[in-house]
Amino acid sequence: MTPAPIPLHPAPEVALDAVFFALSDPVRRAILERLDEGALLVSELAAPFDISLQAVSRHIQVLVRAGLVHQARSGRISRCTLDAAPLHDAAVWMNRYAKYWQAGFDTLAKHLLRLDDERAQSKKDDR
Amino acid sequence: MTPAPIPLHPAPEVALDAVFFALSDPVRRAILERLDEGALLVSELAAPFDISLQAVSRHIQVLVRAGLVHQARSGRISRCTLDAAPLHDAAVWMNRYAKYWQAGFDTLAKHLLRLDDERAQSKKDDR
DNA sequence: TTGAGAGTCAACTAATTGGTTGATTATGTA
C-alpha cells in the first residue's frame, strides 16, 4: 500500500493565507519589488537591509512557501526569481471589492451608504 | 506648548502591513465577504464560526486597526460596516505585477524569462 | 590542500497571535 500522495498545490484558501501573510512584511514586499527587475542572489537581496543575511534568507523562505519566489541553487549560489502567479489569485479575491473604488463610487455609492446610515440612525431613534 | 499631534493616518507602508496581515486569515476574509453584502452586528458575524464570540470580536478589531471595518456602537450593539478604501491601496501595490498575468504573458514574457534563464545558465557554464 | 565565500540549519529570545474562560459594562425588557 502506497502512502497518500502529498498534494502539489495547497488548497486555495490556505494559499491565500500564505500569500497575504507574505505580503504583510515590508522587507518581503521590498524583496518582491527588487525581483520584479530581475533575478538576484540571496546576498544581493540581503545587501540593502539592516538585518542579518540569515534573517533575509528566512524572509525568502516565507516567500517560497507562498509560491512567490523560486530558488535555483547552483553550487554555492542561489538565484531567486519572482513568480507572480499566486499574486493573481490574491488580486482575484480583492477584485470583489473593486466596485468600491472605481469611478462613480464617490458620488453614487457613498450616497447610498449615507442613506443606509441615516436609515439605521432613525431606526434607532424611534424606539 | 502643545503635544505632537497624533497622525490621523499611519504611514502608507505600515498601513499596507496591517491590511495584508488582516487579509491573511480565512476568518477575517470571510467577515469582509459577509460585510460586502451589508452591515452586520458582531454576534451576527460570529454566528457561522466555530470559535467563541470573543475570538471573533478580536478578529474584527484586527480589521478595524487595518481600517477595513468601522464599528458604530449604539447601546449594547455594535454595527460593523465595510470600508474597502484600504483595499484600494493594496490593490494599487499589487498592480505592479498585473503585467505577469495579463493576456500575452504566456507567450511573450515566459519566453523572455526562458531566454533569461538560458543566458544565466550559459554564463555559469563558460567559467 | 587550504581557505574564503554563499547560503542554510539550529538554538535561543522577545514579542505577537489566536484561541480559551471568566468577569465586567452597558442596555434592553419582563
Place this chain on the structure above:
DNA sequence: TACATAATCAACCAATTAGTTGACTCTCAA
C-alpha cells in the same frame, strides 16, 4: 427591580514570528 443580551476586557496558554549568534555544508579559487 431583576434578569437576559451584546459586546468588550483581562488573564492565561500554546504556537508562531522575527530577530540574533554560532556551527555547518558546499563550492570556488589561490
